Amino acid sequence: MSNTNQIPRRGTLARAESRQALGFVSPALAGLALFTVVPVVLSIVMGFFNWPTFGEKTFVGFDNYVKLFTQSPDFWPALRNTFVFALLYVPISVGLSLLLAISLSARIRGRGMLRVLFFIPVVTPMVANVLVWKMMLQPQGLFNGLSQTWFGVELPNFLADPQWAMIMVVMMSVWQGLGYNMLIFSAALEQLPESVVEAARIDGARGFRMLWSVTLPMISPSLFFASIMTMITALQVFVQPQLLTGGGPGNATQPLVQFIYNQGFKFQELGLAAAAAWILFAIIIILTALQFRAQKKWVHYEH
């Protein structure tokens, strides 16, 4: 009897508490709903509509997706460009910043200043970065000028040549993003447990052996984090090609996000843009999921 009495009473209290809790979180929930859930749901809906910014909206089912894959002349190139960019950018960026972090982990003079120097491009506005790179790369720019006066060789018109343009976009992006990953790796390297390092050293590990068998496995969580974040930003690349090459020449450097931007804001086809955005989302989620599955094989969390 007392048992049956007590249980409902605790239940009432819990219910009251959860109601109060709901009251407390509701501002946050409302914000989340307004700025995240609603736009996300709306964009799913938009993907199934012919949705001009102004005028009649009509339900078209999967037509937008079909149109993207079969009719749109720019969609496949944009997809290809995004993958080419990511395939070039992620390994180079992670590799180089790891190299930098390791070189700067030794107690050399002025390493603090060097770290700041490498981090500067991350904090300067992208527009300024791009402007400087453009001034160096254009035919009347620094590189071509130097090459002509020193070697008498005329360099290609980097940003107007389909192959070079993509390479330059990657180069500029690597330079720009290097400092961020370097900082992550530096932090991980600083925190290597002395005991493990010492034990390895006593066992005779040196140089590359030490790096490969001890250091890298121990900073593998940071490596994993950096490569996932770098991959996601690489797939979402927009500003660098938009400002440096305008997606050109032709559509040689137009990535998926710029394609989405053009569809939505220049051509006013919001339905098509939303559909393309969801394709990008699916790609990112799948690749991230694959990376999470693969991490079990190479990421070590126990120190």
Next chain:
Amino acid sequence: MKKIHVGAMAVATAAALVMTGCSNGAADASSDTIVIDMWAGSQSDTDALNAQLAIAQEQNPDLKIELRTAPWGDFFTKLTTNMASGNMACVTGMNSGMLSSYTEGFAELTAADLKTAGLDSADFATGSEEILSNKGTMYGLPFDIATMLVYFNQDLLDAAGVEAPQPGWTFDEFEATAKAATTDGKYGFAVGMGDFQWQALPIAKSGTQPVEDDGTLDLTNPDFVDAATWYSGLVTDEKVAAPVASASDTGWGEAQYSGGNAAMAVDGTWNAVTYLNNDSGFNAGMTTLPTGDNGSLGLILGSGFGIAKDCENKDDALKVLGSLLSTDAQDYIASSGRSYPARVSSQPLYFESIDEQYRDQVEAVFTKAFEQVEGQKVSDNWSKVGTYIQPQLVSVYNGQESMSNVLESAQQQFGE
């Protein structure tokens, strides 16, 4: 179960918030404030707009008038968003080249509307009614009119020992001048990337626009293709112009010219004063587009104001529009030398505002240039065509693609 409940509640709250947000926006548009939305790229642009707003305010003391501005590029992105969310300003700025994508947002301007606004289209320059018209429907009236000119750098021409071109010159003279001025690492000409800038010479040379009267895209018109191929050949064959560095250099020709790297470039009359007072400090001059076997066809362009379709105080908005295009406002634009007014009676003030040493040249060139103009014809997807062609032009100017291929594939994609 509970989770679903919470979710449903959150969505309902959000929906309610969104709805109130929307209705607020609508209420704002229907209140007694008339909003003017216009592009302004600099503080001086904004100051000039405020001066015009002051004139409108003085003429309509009982109305509350408010100005919203954004730079040229962002203005149209913002307008797209405003149109979609029903927040378009009652009086919205529009440009002849952009109108076709935005006609759905604007109300037709009828003769009765003009009367309410206190305007008579006979007071405006010939062709003014065409500027903000699309397929025979008028959506606005211009405050300025413009056409394309060839600007030249007198210092570079002098250094190369070439005569300054005179209004009414020919395409042969143009080529000869460009060739002669290509010396010492400077180029005789700079090619354009913007629609108006690059198409001006091909249109003048071929005497035809790449769009038919009914708005059908006609990029593969043989005359136009020939003229456009000649134009890109200035870079690839004649080598009198530098190849463009990047597709993001959308103002390439103009920048090369004002930077003193090229002796000539094509740009609109709207930049005449800017070039005459250029920062690089060279002596600038201007002349008409060259004349060829097919005459020297130019486009009459311009910017003006229209009334939003969903504006709730249309009559008040019309009054504001009337004031913005009134003699006072037009006189202000003209005498400040900002742009060439559409109102005929105000036009002389524009020339008076120009420095005495250039005044006669500007007046002669403007008068001659506006003699052979027709309204710009655009297809419904004209801005898409431009967006497609622009990055392709880089490949054309760098010799990796031919002009005829680009025009043909654009025609195939957008011509239907």
